[in-house]
Amino acid sequence: MRQYWTRFIGTAVFFGVVLLIGTVGFMWIEGSAEGSLWTWGDALYMTIITLTAVGYDEVHPLSTPGRAFTSFILFGGITGLGLWFAFLTSFIVELDLMDVFLRRRTLKEIKKMKNHIIVCGAGRTGSQVVEELLMTGDPFVVIERDPEKAKQIRDVLPDALVIEGDATVDHYLEEAGIQEARGLISCLSADTDNLFVCLSARDFRNDLEIVARAYEEETVPKLYRAGANHVVSPNASGAIRMASYMLRPVVVSFLDVATRSPDLTLRMEQETVAASSPWAGKSLQEVQLPQNTGLIIIGMRKKNPDGAETPFDYVFNPKATTLLEPGDVMIVLGKPDQIEHLRNFVNP
Numbered sequence: 001m002r003q004y005w006t007r008f009i010g011t012a013v014f015f016g017v018v019l020l021i022g023t024v025g026f027m028w029i030e031g032s033a034e035g036s037l038w039t040w041g042d043a044l045y046m047t048i049i050t051l052t053a054v055g056y057d058e059v060h061p062l063s064t065p066g067r068a069f070t071s072f073i074l075f076g077g078i079t080g081l082g083l084w085f086a087f088l089t090s091f092i093v094e095l096d097l098m099d100v101f102l103r104r105r106t107l108k109e110i111k112k113m114k115n116h117i118i119v120c121g122a123g124r125t126g127s128q129v130v131e132e133l134l135m136t137g138d139p140f141v142v143i144e145r146d147p148e149k150a151k152q153i154r155d156v157l158p159d160a161l162v163i164e165g166d167a168t169v170d171h172y173l174e175e176a177g178i179q180e181a182r183g184l185i186s187c188l189s190a191d192t193d194n195l196f197v198c199l200s201a202r203d204f205r206n207d208l209e210i211v212a213r214a215y216e217e218e219t220v221p222k223l224y225r226a227g228a229n230h231v232v233s234p235n236a237s238g239a240i241r242m243a244s245y246m247l248r249p250v251v252v253s254f255l256d257v258a259t260r261s262p263d264l265t266l267r268m269e270q271e272t273v274a275a276s277s278p279w280a281g282k283s284l285q286e287v288q289l290p291q292n293t294g295l296i297i298i299g300m301r302k303k304n305p306d307g308a309e310t311p312f313d314y315v316f317n318p319k320a321t322t323l324l325e326p327g328d329v330m331i332v333l334g335k336p337d338q339i340e341h342l343r344n345f346v347n348p
Contacts, residue, residue: 011083015051018076022047025073030066046070051077106161107175113139113161115182120167120197122149125187125213125234130160136267141176143167168196173204183209186228191219195226202227268298268331269339274347275326285320293342295334303327 026043030036042059050073062070116139119129126142130153133140142162144150150164165172167188178184178201186197194212201210212228214220215235223231244252255268273280279287289297299316303325315322324330324346332342 008087011080011087014083015080018051018073018080019044019047022050022069022073022076025069026066029069030060030063036060047073050074051080053077053081103164106163109161110141110163110175110177113141113177114180116140116177116180118143118173118176118178118181118184120184120186120194121188122146122153122162123187123189126185127153129185129187130157141181143172143176168193168200170200170204173197173200178204178208181205181208183211186210186212188213191215191223195219195223198223198226198228266333267336267339268333271330271332271339271342271346273324273326273328273330276348277324277326277346278348279324279345280326282324283320284318284322284324287324287345289332289342292345293332293334294338295332295342297330297332299331301329301331303329 023040023043026046027038027040031038031040031043037060046059050070053074117133119126119133119140119142122130122142122144126144130140130142134157140161142150142153142160143165144153144162145164145166147164150162153160153162163172163175165175167173167186184197184201186194186201188194188197191214194214198210198212201208210228211230211232212223212226214223214231214233217233217236220231220233241252284297289295297318299314300318300322302313302315304313330342330346332339334342
């Protein structure tokens with residue numbers, strides 16, 4: 001953008017210099033003659049109509065030197081207009097090319113991604129989702145239809161991959177790499193749009209993890225039927241949170257530190273036990289989780305043979321004899337480096 005300002009200022013200075021030379025020149029050539037009717041306003045006006053080549057009549061009859069000087073000013077005006085139109089043309093063309101190159105670079109980077117998260121919508125909720133993903137270091141792609149909101153994200157996060165488009169259109173989901181994505185978060189401003197996104201995403205992938213937002217309570221079951229794995233209602237979750245602050249403020253504050261610490265000093269995370277893990281088939285006592293990683297295990301979700309998720313699958317404060325089987329999900333609390341150390345054991 002700086003080069004455009006340089007060109008604009010250069011063109012403006014050129015016009016200013018020619019305008020000054022023309023005004024002074026007309027007064028020196030024509031205004032100095034005996035009995036001349038020329039004024040500074042006449043000289044300025046004559047210079048302007050000559051520079052712009054509008055073809056008006058002369059202010060006063062010109063002498064031979066005055067006509068020669070007028071030709072010189074006219075040449076300068078044509079040159080200046082050429083520079084001005086060249087500046088405008090290059091600005092428009094290069095601006096379009098910048099958008100094209102930015103889009104091509106974004107799509108090229110997305111094609112390299114795997115196990116990323118697609119965030120549909122960059123409003124207030126979407127922005128907070130992006131902040132959380134940045135804190136955890138998870139790769140993500142944002143789809144936003146509003147150019148202004150998309151630009152705001154790029155200004156704050158120059159390296160963020162943002163696609164300008166309607167997430168309810170399948171084409172943009174494909175561009176966001178939905179076939180290789182780990183999950184999708186739909187937080188658009190309308191429940192109907194979130195419903196369409198869930199339907200489209202589930203049609204692409206049966207195994208995709210989908211989280212959707214619902215403004216109206218009656219929309220929640222519809223989103224589940226449309227394919228969402230989890231539905232968040234801001235009204236319901238906000239009410240529960242407000243009541244929790246009143247009833248158990250210390251617990252809520254602790255969870256805030258554990259899940260939303262800006263300094264990432266403490267995190268609550270989940271890790272799935274892979275079949276290739278050296279810990280698979282061993283008990284918690286055998287793997288000695290606290291001693292090897294420094295983490296605290298809060299709970300586990302045991303893998304259900306039929307794939308369904310029920311409250312009975314969760315084990316809170318598991319015993320030392322609890323076996324770690326492939327597909328089990330461990331819920332742990334600790335520092336980021338400790339969690340990264342855990343991944344080397346459960347998902348090598």
